[in-house]
Amino acid sequence: MGNNVKRLAILGSTGSIGQQTLDVVRSFPDRFQVVGLGGGRNDALLARQIEEFQPKLVSIEAASSRERLRSLKCEILSPEELAAHPNVDLVVIAISGKAGLSPTLAAIRAQKSIALATKEVLVMAGGIITAEAKRHGTQIMPIDSEPSAIWQCLHGEEQRIARLILTASGGPFRHLSPDELKEVVPQQALAHPTWMMGPKVTVDSATLMNKGFEAIELSWLFDVPFENIEIVIHPQSIIHSMVEFVDGAIKAQLSMPDMRLPIQYALFYPERLPNKLPHLDFSNISALTFEPPDLEKFPCLKLALEAGRKKGTYPAVLSAADEVAVALFLKERIGFLDIPKLVAEALEEHQSTPHPSLENVLTADDWARERTRG
Ligand SMILES: NC(=O)c1ccc[n+]([C@@H]2O[C@H](COP(=O)([O-])OP(=O)(O)OC[C@H]3O[C@@H](n4cnc5c(N)ncnc54)[C@H](OP(=O)(O)O)[C@@H]3O)[C@@H](O)[C@H]2O)c1
Numbered sequence: 001m002g003n004n005v006k007r008l009a010i011l012g013s014t015g016s017i018g019q020q021t022l023d024v025v026r027s028f029p030d031r032f033q034v035v036g037l038g039g040g041r042n043d044a045l046l047a048r049q050i051e052e053f054q055p056k057l058v059s060i061e062a063a064s065s066r067e068r069l070r071s072l073k074c075e076i077l078s079p080e081e082l083a084a085h086p087n088v089d090l091v092v093i094a095i096s097g098k099a100g101l102s103p104t105l106a107a108i109r110a111q112k113s114i115a116l117a118t119k120e121v122l123v124m125a126g127g128i129i130t131a132e133a134k135r136h137g138t139q140i141m142p143i144d145s146e147p148s149a150i151w152q153c154l155h156g157e158e159q160r161i162a163r164l165i166l167t168a169s170g171g172p173f174r175h176l177s178p179d180e181l182k183e184v185v186p187q188q189a190l191a192h193p194t195w196m197m198g199p200k201v202t203v204d205s206a207t208l209m210n211k212g213f214e215a216i217e218l219s220w221l222f223d224v225p226f227e228n229i230e231i232v233i234h235p236q237s238i239i240h241s242m243v244e245f246v247d248g249a250i251k252a253q254l255s256m257p258d259m260r261l262p263i264q265y266a267l268f269y270p271e272r273l274p275n276k277l278p279h280l281d282f283s284n285i286s287a288l289t290f291e292p293p294d295l296e297k298f299p300c301l302k303l304a305l306e307a308g309r310k311k312g313t314y315p316a317v318l319s320a321a322d323e324v325a326v327a328l329f330l331k332e333r334i335g336f337l338d339i340p341k342l343v344a345e346a347l348e349e350h351q352s353t354p355h356p357s358l359e360n361v362l363t364a365d366d367w368a369r370e371r372t373r374g
Contacts, residue, residue: 006267009036009057009082011103012094014045016198017117017143017259021092022049024264027275032267036082038103040095043068050074057082061099079103084110090267092143093118096200097323098365101125105358108138115266117143119210119217120323124316125361126220140221141266146214147221148262149240149253154222155270157245164224165242165250167234168211168293169194174235178297184336186329194237194257203326204300207339208293212304216315219308226309231301233291238280256280299340303347312352313364320368321346328372342372 008025012018018039025032036057039046043065050058050072058074059082060066066076083091083103091107092115093100100118107114109132116122122129133140142148146166154161172193173181189206190199197205204210215229240262242252255261256278264275295302300322307314325342328334334342346368353360 005031005033007033007035007087007089008092008267009038009055009085009088009090010034010092010094011036011038011059011079011083011100012040012092012096012117013037013049014039014042015094015096016196017094017263018092020259021094021143021263021267022053024260024267025053027264028273035087036077036085038079038082038095040099041065047072057085057087080106083107083112088112090115092263092267093121094143096120096198098124098320104129105132108132108136108140111136111138113139113141115141115143115263119144119147119213120319122217122220123213124319124365125358126216126315127311127355128358128361130220130223141269142217142221143259143263143266144214144217145257145259145262146241147217148265150218150222150243152253152265153241153243153251157243157251160246161222161224161243162228162246162248163244164218164222164229165244166211166214166218166229166231167237167239167241167290168208168231169205169237170233170235170291170293171206171208171298173206174233178337181297182335182337186332189329189336193235195259199330200323200326203329203339204322207300207336208298209300209304209322209339209343211293212301212308213319215305216308226305231293233293234289236285236288238285238288254280300343303340303343307347310352312354313356313360314347314350314352316356316361316364317346317350317352317368318343320365321372324369324372346371 034053034055037055038059040061059077059079083106090113094117100121104121189203192202219226237257239252244250307318321343325339
Protein backbone atom coordinates (compact mmCIF):
# COMPACT_ATOMS: atom_id res chain seq x y z
CA MET A 1 0.00 0.00 0.00
CA GLY A 2 1.31 3.47 -0.90
CA ASN A 3 2.36 5.95 1.75
CA ASN A 4 -0.41 8.34 0.90
CA VAL A 5 -3.20 5.82 1.59
CA LYS A 6 -4.95 6.74 4.84
CA ARG A 7 -6.43 3.94 6.92
CA LEU A 8 -9.83 5.15 8.12
CA ALA A 9 -12.19 4.20 10.91
CA ILE A 10 -15.62 5.81 10.58
CA LEU A 11 -17.73 5.79 13.74
CA GLY A 12 -21.36 6.56 12.92
CA SER A 13 -20.92 5.29 9.35
CA THR A 14 -24.67 4.56 9.06
CA GLY A 15 -25.64 8.19 9.76
CA SER A 16 -25.87 11.19 7.46
CA ILE A 17 -22.24 12.31 7.97
CA GLY A 18 -20.98 8.72 7.95
CA GLN A 19 -22.68 7.95 4.62
CA GLN A 20 -21.38 11.19 3.09
CA THR A 21 -17.87 10.34 4.33
CA LEU A 22 -18.14 7.01 2.50
CA ASP A 23 -19.25 8.94 -0.61
CA VAL A 24 -16.02 10.96 -0.43
CA VAL A 25 -14.04 7.73 0.01
CA ARG A 26 -15.77 6.27 -3.08
CA SER A 27 -14.59 9.30 -5.09
CA PHE A 28 -10.93 8.73 -4.11
CA PRO A 29 -10.58 4.93 -3.99
CA ASP A 30 -6.76 5.07 -4.25
CA ARG A 31 -6.34 7.33 -1.25
CA PHE A 32 -8.23 5.54 1.52
CA GLN A 33 -8.57 2.12 3.01
CA VAL A 34 -11.61 1.73 5.25
CA VAL A 35 -10.31 -0.48 8.05
CA GLY A 36 -13.15 0.08 10.52
CA LEU A 37 -16.83 0.97 10.49
CA GLY A 38 -19.09 1.66 13.46
CA GLY A 39 -22.87 1.89 13.64
CA GLY A 40 -25.66 2.19 16.18
CA ARG A 41 -28.82 0.20 15.43
CA ASN A 42 -29.00 0.07 11.64
CA ASP A 43 -27.23 -3.26 11.16
CA ALA A 44 -28.75 -3.81 7.69
CA LEU A 45 -27.03 -0.68 6.32
CA LEU A 46 -23.84 -1.47 8.24
CA ALA A 47 -23.80 -4.96 6.70
CA ARG A 48 -24.10 -3.44 3.19
CA GLN A 49 -21.26 -1.03 3.96
CA ILE A 50 -19.12 -3.93 5.23
CA GLU A 51 -19.74 -5.86 2.02
CA GLU A 52 -18.73 -2.85 -0.07
CA PHE A 53 -15.69 -1.62 1.89
CA GLN A 54 -14.50 -4.91 3.48
CA PRO A 55 -13.27 -3.47 6.80
CA LYS A 56 -11.78 -6.01 9.21
CA LEU A 57 -12.94 -4.10 12.32
CA VAL A 58 -16.51 -3.23 13.24
CA SER A 59 -18.40 -1.78 16.19
CA ILE A 60 -22.17 -1.82 16.67
CA GLU A 61 -24.24 -0.44 19.54
CA ALA A 62 -27.07 -2.96 19.29
CA ALA A 63 -25.91 -6.17 21.01
CA SER A 64 -28.52 -8.17 19.05
CA SER A 65 -26.70 -7.32 15.77
CA ARG A 66 -23.28 -8.63 16.75
CA GLU A 67 -23.80 -12.27 15.67
CA ARG A 68 -25.02 -11.17 12.26
CA LEU A 69 -21.94 -9.00 11.74
CA ARG A 70 -19.56 -11.68 13.00
CA SER A 71 -20.81 -13.89 10.17
CA LEU A 72 -19.31 -11.25 7.81
CA LYS A 73 -15.86 -12.21 9.17
CA CYS A 74 -15.29 -8.97 11.04
CA GLU A 75 -13.74 -8.49 14.43
CA ILE A 76 -16.33 -6.83 16.66
CA LEU A 77 -14.86 -4.14 18.90
CA SER A 78 -16.18 -1.41 21.16
CA PRO A 79 -16.21 2.10 19.59
CA GLU A 80 -13.28 3.01 21.88
CA GLU A 81 -11.23 -0.02 20.77
CA LEU A 82 -11.97 0.78 17.14
CA ALA A 83 -11.00 4.45 17.58
CA ALA A 84 -7.67 3.49 19.20
CA HIS A 85 -6.81 0.47 17.01
CA PRO A 86 -3.16 0.35 15.82
CA ASN A 87 -4.27 -0.25 12.20
CA VAL A 88 -6.15 3.08 12.08
CA ASP A 89 -4.54 6.39 11.01
CA LEU A 90 -7.56 8.71 10.93
CA VAL A 91 -10.77 8.41 12.92
CA VAL A 92 -13.99 10.06 11.77
CA ILE A 93 -16.30 10.64 14.73
CA ALA A 94 -19.86 11.01 13.47
CA ILE A 95 -21.86 9.38 16.26
CA SER A 96 -24.60 11.76 17.31
CA GLY A 97 -24.68 13.15 20.85
CA LYS A 98 -22.91 12.13 24.05
CA ALA A 99 -22.02 8.66 22.72
CA GLY A 100 -19.28 10.36 20.65
CA LEU A 101 -17.34 11.53 23.73
CA SER A 102 -15.60 8.40 24.92
CA PRO A 103 -14.42 7.20 21.45
CA THR A 104 -13.07 10.72 20.83
CA LEU A 105 -11.05 10.55 24.04
CA ALA A 106 -9.82 7.06 23.11
CA ALA A 107 -8.69 8.32 19.67
CA ILE A 108 -6.91 11.33 21.23
CA ARG A 109 -5.08 9.16 23.77
CA ALA A 110 -4.01 6.78 20.97
CA GLN A 111 -2.66 9.83 19.07
CA LYS A 112 -4.86 9.35 16.00
CA SER A 113 -5.75 12.13 13.60
CA ILE A 114 -9.38 12.97 14.31
CA ALA A 115 -12.04 14.38 12.02
CA LEU A 116 -14.78 15.38 14.42
CA ALA A 117 -18.38 15.91 13.33
CA THR A 118 -19.98 15.36 16.74
CA LYS A 119 -20.16 18.90 18.05
CA GLU A 120 -21.73 17.77 21.36
CA VAL A 121 -18.30 16.38 22.31
CA LEU A 122 -16.77 19.88 22.34
CA VAL A 123 -19.89 21.45 23.84
CA MET A 124 -19.99 19.16 26.85
CA ALA A 125 -16.25 18.70 27.41
CA GLY A 126 -14.39 21.21 25.21
CA GLY A 127 -11.82 22.12 27.89
CA ILE A 128 -10.98 18.49 28.58
CA ILE A 129 -10.87 17.47 24.91
CA THR A 130 -8.64 20.36 23.82
CA ALA A 131 -6.28 19.90 26.80
CA GLU A 132 -5.99 16.14 26.12
CA ALA A 133 -5.42 16.77 22.41
CA LYS A 134 -2.63 19.22 23.24
CA ARG A 135 -1.05 16.80 25.71
CA HIS A 136 -1.06 13.93 23.20
CA GLY A 137 -0.13 16.08 20.18
CA THR A 138 -3.37 15.13 18.39
CA GLN A 139 -5.02 17.33 15.81
CA ILE A 140 -8.81 17.70 15.89
CA MET A 141 -10.16 18.63 12.46
CA PRO A 142 -13.78 19.80 12.33
CA ILE A 143 -16.24 18.32 9.85
CA ASP A 144 -18.94 20.79 10.57
CA SER A 145 -19.40 23.26 7.72
CA GLU A 146 -19.07 26.47 9.76
CA PRO A 147 -16.07 25.51 11.91
CA SER A 148 -14.50 24.07 8.75
CA ALA A 149 -15.05 27.43 7.01
CA ILE A 150 -13.26 29.24 9.85
CA TRP A 151 -10.47 26.66 9.78
CA GLN A 152 -10.09 27.16 6.01
CA CYS A 153 -10.02 30.97 6.43
CA LEU A 154 -7.31 30.70 9.09
CA HIS A 155 -5.10 28.36 7.06
CA GLY A 156 -1.71 30.05 6.58
CA GLU A 157 -2.73 33.05 8.71
CA GLU A 158 -0.61 34.14 11.62
CA GLN A 159 -2.40 37.43 12.14
CA ARG A 160 -4.54 38.24 15.13
CA ILE A 161 -8.25 37.49 14.91
CA ALA A 162 -10.66 40.30 15.78
CA ARG A 163 -13.91 38.35 15.31
CA LEU A 164 -15.25 35.04 14.07
CA ILE A 165 -18.48 35.59 12.15
CA LEU A 166 -20.55 32.43 12.36
CA THR A 167 -23.32 32.23 9.77
CA ALA A 168 -26.63 30.42 10.26
CA SER A 169 -29.35 29.55 7.76
CA GLY A 170 -31.93 30.55 10.38
CA GLY A 171 -33.72 27.20 10.05
CA PRO A 172 -37.18 26.54 8.64
CA PHE A 173 -39.09 28.66 11.20
CA ARG A 174 -37.43 32.04 10.81
CA HIS A 175 -40.69 33.68 9.76
CA LEU A 176 -43.09 31.95 12.16
CA SER A 177 -44.79 33.89 14.95
CA PRO A 178 -44.42 32.69 18.59
CA ASP A 179 -47.98 31.29 18.37
CA GLU A 180 -47.13 29.36 15.23
CA LEU A 181 -43.90 28.07 16.80
CA LYS A 182 -45.95 26.60 19.64
CA GLU A 183 -47.79 24.38 17.13
CA VAL A 184 -44.70 23.04 15.31
CA VAL A 185 -44.69 19.21 15.03
CA PRO A 186 -41.66 16.92 14.46
CA GLN A 187 -42.43 16.41 10.77
CA GLN A 188 -42.10 20.19 10.14
CA ALA A 189 -38.94 20.50 12.27
CA LEU A 190 -37.32 17.63 10.37
CA ALA A 191 -37.69 19.38 6.99
CA HIS A 192 -34.60 21.61 6.89
CA PRO A 193 -34.46 24.06 3.94
CA THR A 194 -30.77 23.57 2.99
CA TRP A 195 -29.16 20.61 4.76
CA MET A 196 -30.03 16.86 4.87
CA MET A 197 -29.00 15.76 8.35
CA GLY A 198 -29.83 13.31 11.14
CA PRO A 199 -32.95 14.02 13.23
CA LYS A 200 -31.26 15.43 16.36
CA VAL A 201 -29.11 18.01 14.57
CA THR A 202 -32.05 18.94 12.30
CA VAL A 203 -34.22 19.80 15.31
CA ASP A 204 -31.25 21.65 16.86
CA SER A 205 -31.03 23.68 13.64
CA ALA A 206 -34.73 24.54 13.84
CA THR A 207 -34.42 25.78 17.46
CA LEU A 208 -31.04 27.46 16.65
CA MET A 209 -29.50 25.46 19.52
CA ASN A 210 -27.19 24.12 16.84
CA LYS A 211 -25.75 27.61 16.26
CA GLY A 212 -25.10 28.07 19.98
CA PHE A 213 -23.36 24.68 20.01
CA GLU A 214 -21.20 25.80 17.10
CA ALA A 215 -20.23 29.04 18.91
CA ILE A 216 -19.03 26.90 21.85
CA GLU A 217 -17.29 24.51 19.43
CA LEU A 218 -15.48 27.45 17.74
CA SER A 219 -14.32 29.00 20.99
CA TRP A 220 -12.61 25.72 21.98
CA LEU A 221 -11.26 24.77 18.54
CA PHE A 222 -9.70 28.15 17.78
CA ASP A 223 -9.17 29.44 21.33
CA VAL A 224 -11.18 32.58 20.65
CA PRO A 225 -12.96 34.36 23.53
CA PHE A 226 -16.70 33.89 23.39
CA GLU A 227 -17.24 37.66 23.17
CA ASN A 228 -15.40 37.70 19.81
CA ILE A 229 -17.83 35.33 18.10
CA GLU A 230 -20.75 36.94 16.31
CA ILE A 231 -23.70 35.05 14.83
CA VAL A 232 -25.33 36.26 11.63
CA ILE A 233 -28.39 34.81 9.90
CA HIS A 234 -27.57 34.18 6.24
CA PRO A 235 -30.48 32.22 4.76
CA GLN A 236 -28.78 31.32 1.46
CA SER A 237 -26.12 29.21 3.28
CA ILE A 238 -23.46 30.16 0.70
CA ILE A 239 -21.02 31.90 3.05
CA HIS A 240 -20.23 29.21 5.62
CA SER A 241 -18.52 31.60 8.04
CA MET A 242 -15.95 34.41 8.12
CA VAL A 243 -12.92 35.65 10.04
CA GLU A 244 -12.27 39.34 10.67
CA PHE A 245 -8.64 40.24 11.42
CA VAL A 246 -7.48 43.14 13.58
CA ASP A 247 -7.05 45.46 10.56
CA GLY A 248 -10.74 45.04 9.61
CA ALA A 249 -10.12 42.70 6.65
CA ILE A 250 -12.56 39.79 6.48
CA LYS A 251 -11.96 36.39 4.87
CA ALA A 252 -14.95 34.21 4.03
CA GLN A 253 -15.37 30.66 2.77
CA LEU A 254 -18.08 30.23 0.15
CA SER A 255 -19.35 27.08 -1.53
CA MET A 256 -22.55 25.20 -2.27
CA PRO A 257 -24.10 23.82 0.91
CA ASP A 258 -22.77 20.24 0.68
CA MET A 259 -21.18 18.50 3.67
CA ARG A 260 -18.95 16.42 1.41
CA LEU A 261 -16.69 19.46 0.89
CA PRO A 262 -15.81 19.98 4.60
CA ILE A 263 -15.52 16.19 4.93
CA GLN A 264 -13.09 16.04 1.99
CA TYR A 265 -11.12 19.00 3.38
CA ALA A 266 -10.65 17.24 6.73
CA LEU A 267 -9.80 13.85 5.19
CA PHE A 268 -7.12 15.33 2.91
CA TYR A 269 -5.97 18.30 5.02
CA PRO A 270 -3.95 20.29 4.04
CA GLU A 271 -4.29 19.04 0.45
CA ARG A 272 -7.09 20.32 -1.83
CA LEU A 273 -8.12 18.01 -4.66
CA PRO A 274 -10.54 18.46 -7.57
CA ASN A 275 -13.88 16.69 -7.13
CA LYS A 276 -17.26 16.29 -8.78
CA LEU A 277 -19.22 18.23 -6.15
CA PRO A 278 -21.51 21.00 -7.41
CA HIS A 279 -19.60 24.30 -7.62
CA LEU A 280 -21.05 27.80 -7.09
CA ASP A 281 -22.58 29.53 -10.09
CA PHE A 282 -22.81 33.26 -9.30
CA SER A 283 -25.26 33.84 -12.15
CA ASN A 284 -27.80 31.84 -10.08
CA ILE A 285 -27.29 33.85 -6.89
CA SER A 286 -29.31 37.05 -6.86
CA ALA A 287 -28.47 38.15 -3.30
CA LEU A 288 -26.54 37.22 -0.20
CA THR A 289 -28.41 38.60 2.80
CA PHE A 290 -27.59 38.97 6.48
CA GLU A 291 -29.63 39.75 9.59
CA PRO A 292 -29.13 39.40 13.34
CA PRO A 293 -30.64 36.33 15.05
CA ASP A 294 -33.83 36.83 17.08
CA LEU A 295 -32.84 35.61 20.54
CA GLU A 296 -36.32 36.14 21.99
CA LYS A 297 -38.02 34.00 19.36
CA PHE A 298 -35.26 31.35 19.52
CA PRO A 299 -34.40 31.12 23.24
CA CYS A 300 -32.24 27.99 22.73
CA LEU A 301 -29.60 30.17 21.08
CA LYS A 302 -29.67 32.62 23.99
CA LEU A 303 -29.38 29.75 26.49
CA ALA A 304 -26.44 28.23 24.61
CA LEU A 305 -24.60 31.56 24.40
CA GLU A 306 -25.10 32.15 28.13
CA ALA A 307 -23.93 28.62 29.01
CA GLY A 308 -20.92 29.02 26.70
CA ARG A 309 -19.94 32.30 28.34
CA LYS A 310 -20.36 30.96 31.87
CA LYS A 311 -18.41 27.73 31.07
CA GLY A 312 -17.94 25.26 33.99
CA THR A 313 -20.44 22.41 33.71
CA TYR A 314 -23.18 24.63 32.23
CA PRO A 315 -22.44 23.58 28.61
CA ALA A 316 -22.58 19.88 29.64
CA VAL A 317 -26.01 20.47 31.19
CA LEU A 318 -27.11 22.43 28.12
CA SER A 319 -26.10 19.57 25.82
CA ALA A 320 -27.58 16.77 27.95
CA ALA A 321 -30.88 18.55 28.63
CA ASP A 322 -31.19 19.38 24.94
CA GLU A 323 -30.51 15.78 23.87
CA VAL A 324 -33.28 14.51 26.15
CA ALA A 325 -35.70 17.34 25.29
CA VAL A 326 -35.23 16.84 21.52
CA ALA A 327 -35.86 13.08 21.92
CA LEU A 328 -39.06 13.85 23.88
CA PHE A 329 -40.17 16.29 21.18
CA LEU A 330 -39.50 13.73 18.42
CA LYS A 331 -41.69 11.24 20.33
CA GLU A 332 -44.38 13.97 20.50
CA ARG A 333 -44.28 13.90 24.30
CA ILE A 334 -43.55 17.66 24.52
CA GLY A 335 -44.11 20.66 22.23
CA PHE A 336 -41.47 22.55 20.23
CA LEU A 337 -41.33 25.44 22.71
CA ASP A 338 -40.96 23.03 25.62
CA ILE A 339 -37.42 22.26 24.38
CA PRO A 340 -35.99 25.65 25.52
CA LYS A 341 -38.22 25.58 28.58
CA LEU A 342 -36.78 22.26 29.82
CA VAL A 343 -33.22 23.28 28.97
CA ALA A 344 -33.65 26.62 30.79
CA GLU A 345 -35.03 24.89 33.90
CA ALA A 346 -32.06 22.50 34.03
CA LEU A 347 -29.56 25.35 33.62
CA GLU A 348 -31.28 27.46 36.29
CA GLU A 349 -31.24 24.66 38.83
CA HIS A 350 -27.69 23.49 38.10
CA GLN A 351 -24.80 24.16 40.50
CA SER A 352 -21.89 24.49 38.08
CA THR A 353 -18.35 23.29 38.79
CA PRO A 354 -15.67 25.66 37.43
CA HIS A 355 -12.80 24.04 35.45
CA PRO A 356 -14.53 20.64 35.52
CA SER A 357 -12.82 17.25 35.37
CA LEU A 358 -14.24 14.53 33.11
CA GLU A 359 -15.97 13.08 36.15
CA ASN A 360 -17.61 16.46 36.92
CA VAL A 361 -18.82 16.69 33.30
CA LEU A 362 -20.28 13.17 33.33
CA THR A 363 -21.98 13.78 36.69
CA ALA A 364 -23.51 17.03 35.40
CA ASP A 365 -24.60 15.24 32.22
CA ASP A 366 -26.30 12.43 34.21
CA TRP A 367 -28.00 14.92 36.51
CA ALA A 368 -29.34 17.00 33.58
CA ARG A 369 -30.66 13.92 31.76
CA GLU A 370 -32.44 12.66 34.85
CA ARG A 371 -33.90 16.08 35.60
CA THR A 372 -35.09 16.68 32.04
CA ARG A 373 -36.68 13.22 31.69
CA GLY A 374 -38.81 14.23 34.68
N1 LIG B 1 -25.54 15.88 9.23
C1 LIG B 1 -24.87 16.99 9.14
O1 LIG B 1 -24.93 17.69 8.11
C2 LIG B 1 -23.97 17.45 10.25
C3 LIG B 1 -23.19 18.59 10.06
C4 LIG B 1 -22.30 18.95 11.06
C5 LIG B 1 -22.20 18.23 12.23
N2 LIG B 1 -23.00 17.14 12.40
C6 LIG B 1 -22.89 16.39 13.66
O2 LIG B 1 -22.46 15.07 13.36
C7 LIG B 1 -23.05 14.14 14.26
C8 LIG B 1 -23.79 13.10 13.43
O3 LIG B 1 -24.84 13.76 12.72
P1 LIG B 1 -25.70 12.99 11.63
O4 LIG B 1 -26.55 14.03 10.99
O5 LIG B 1 -24.82 12.14 10.79
O6 LIG B 1 -26.61 12.08 12.60
P2 LIG B 1 -27.39 10.73 12.24
O7 LIG B 1 -27.73 10.70 10.80
O8 LIG B 1 -28.48 10.63 13.25
O9 LIG B 1 -26.30 9.60 12.50
C9 LIG B 1 -25.84 9.29 13.79
C10 LIG B 1 -24.91 8.11 13.72
O10 LIG B 1 -24.53 7.78 15.06
C11 LIG B 1 -24.84 6.38 15.30
N3 LIG B 1 -25.17 6.27 16.71
C12 LIG B 1 -26.14 6.90 17.40
N4 LIG B 1 -26.09 6.56 18.70
C13 LIG B 1 -25.06 5.69 18.83
C14 LIG B 1 -24.49 4.98 19.94
N5 LIG B 1 -24.97 5.11 21.19
N6 LIG B 1 -23.42 4.20 19.71
C15 LIG B 1 -22.90 4.06 18.46
N7 LIG B 1 -23.40 4.70 17.38
C16 LIG B 1 -24.47 5.51 17.57
C17 LIG B 1 -26.02 6.10 14.38
O11 LIG B 1 -26.17 4.72 14.14
P3 LIG B 1 -27.53 4.06 13.56
O12 LIG B 1 -28.09 4.99 12.52
O13 LIG B 1 -27.00 2.76 12.98
O14 LIG B 1 -28.44 3.83 14.72
C18 LIG B 1 -25.54 6.86 13.13
O15 LIG B 1 -24.56 6.11 12.47
C19 LIG B 1 -23.97 14.95 15.17
O16 LIG B 1 -23.30 15.23 16.37
C20 LIG B 1 -24.19 16.25 14.41
O17 LIG B 1 -24.40 17.36 15.25
C21 LIG B 1 -23.87 16.72 11.43
